[in-house]
Amino acid sequence: MSESMRGLKRTHRCAEVVDAPLNSEVTVMGWAQRRRNLGALIFVDLRDRSGLLQIVFDENTIGKEGFEKASTIRSEYVIAVVGKVVKRGGAVNPNLKTGELEIAAESLRILSESETPPFQIEENSQTRDELRLKYRYLDLRRPDMQRNIIMKSKVMGLVRSFMAKEGFLEIETPMLMKSTPEGARDYLVPSRIHPGSFYALPQSPQLYKQLLMCSGFDRYIQIARCFRDEDLRADRQPEFTQIDMELSFVDEEDVMDVNERLLKYIFKETIGVDVQIPFKRMPWQEAMDRFGSDKPDTRFGMELHDISDLVKDCGFSVFSSAVTKGSSVRAINVEGKGDLGRKQIDKLVEFAKGYGAKGLAYLQIKSDGTRKCSFAKFMKDEELDAIIDRMEAKPGDLILIAAGKNKMVWDVLGALRLEMGKEMGLMDPDQYNFLWVTEFPLLEWSDEENRYMAMHHPFTMPMEEDWGMIDTDPGAVRARAYDIVLNGTELGGGSIRIHQDDIQEKMFEVLGFTKERAHEQFGFLLDAFRYGVPPHAGLAYGLDRLVMHIVHADSIRDVIAFPKVKDASDLMSGAPGEVDEKQLKELSIKVDLPEKEE
């Protein structure tokens, strides 16, 4: 039976009772975390978002009726207690903020009873995700989830206050916009008024924020929901939140400066970490060469080394044939793993194959100094010596070598490096290595589309000194783009935008857009640029990933209140679901499902 809270007003959250004077009367409300019934004395741990507070029910204080009511309290009952703040009669509980206090209950109302929850509401729950997500509203009661969600709210507040002080304006952009097939798959929304036409949900407010610069707003920020209809990952959800910004009359230095100070501020105010600014910077080429990744985790070494020159004339054709333009032979030295068994090595080879390698060569230098090498019979001893020398390997080390197209070699060794680094515990969770990765390639060749695609987006400014190569060697042109990387995660990225007609036109040409198609898709932006466009630049963060780092979450789901699972469905609400025939008819939509194979 539920009682009303009429006449009662909550005076404190549970943990806030430490601020109430001793022997004062308080009214607290929350969920019963635990009850300990000692017969003539009942303890209840009351929980709300602030923490836990012990309530003590004694028949002498609360009376017979109240005491009997207290004995019916079960897990997750919602109760209101009026009582006196007193020092604990027994031992203090050093694990609780309120551990020296308790509330001597004078009256009790049971505001809501609860069925036994499907899993225990407790910190560090081991309950499987499936169940947690089905009962997300219960999962969110757990203290670690509460901390994450509260932290995210705090980060958003810090961003807003910092950026407001820096002169940024928060401006909303449409959620219903025009579909642009470049890039990620759009979520489409059918139009009722225009049968057969569709809106798209934004993948990012990119075009609108550039238009806002054209309109003279100067400095824009938005905490913007974004949608991408692509497959999920541990750090990827189909809907997520960006901290999106754009600035006029600036260059790279201005954007980096304000963002370094923003991140320093956030990390200080949330977890008290002093981030050193300015951040290190690393050109994309260097990041790939040294770490095999455009988002390197620089907390540990195990860097890649190019050994192409050492093996270009060797007898092992897998190596020698890979020494051409665009291909190479590279290696990492996994220190201390020289004594791995055959099975473990085979596992690494399989791992490498998952990233497109045909195989993985290895050279083990066992602790006793003997060598075991998968390609020894093709090599002279002095050639092996040269490799060991280049890799600075010593007894007990393991050299892993990949050969082939640069992109594959980087992918394979970059992934192996991270895998081994994780396994060997080389990543200090308390270290925050921020890094700007700069000078990205402007274009990326797509085998699928058989044309160059914009690596960032088609409005990214090329580097002036490379622009001359745009016709002769488009792949070598670098962009004025920058990513902000933290411990191997891409937190955000941005670029200087093109604001010159002729460069923009050339970009579309290189990307294979006809004038008509460019105009059809981006006409409103190109039109706007005809009426006076300020030089501008911007950046967008993945807010969820940022918060993941701040709270040390392994999954992006742990920082989103109502996330979706791997197949993009919501286990709690059942979305997506079928809709009424009537709704479809209004939208002039017929569903044509592929026939199921038997």
Next chain:
RNA sequence: GGCCUGUUGGUUCAGUUGGUUAGAACGCCGCCCUGUCACGGCGGAGGUCACGAGUUCGAGUCUCGUACAGGUCGCCA
């Protein structure tokens, strides 16, 4: 779409070379208990071992398929 992993009372797990009645902890229910805080004591309920097929005298255990979940490659301008 590919690959890997998992699915056993409400929850988390154990379950040997395939063998007789599938165990534990927590939770839940009842009784006792005035200083507990992972309260304690006594007693109890609760499982077609995800689903389907197969191998076998016999399957929680082996094989195949399906479903669901997790990770990952492709994908994510």
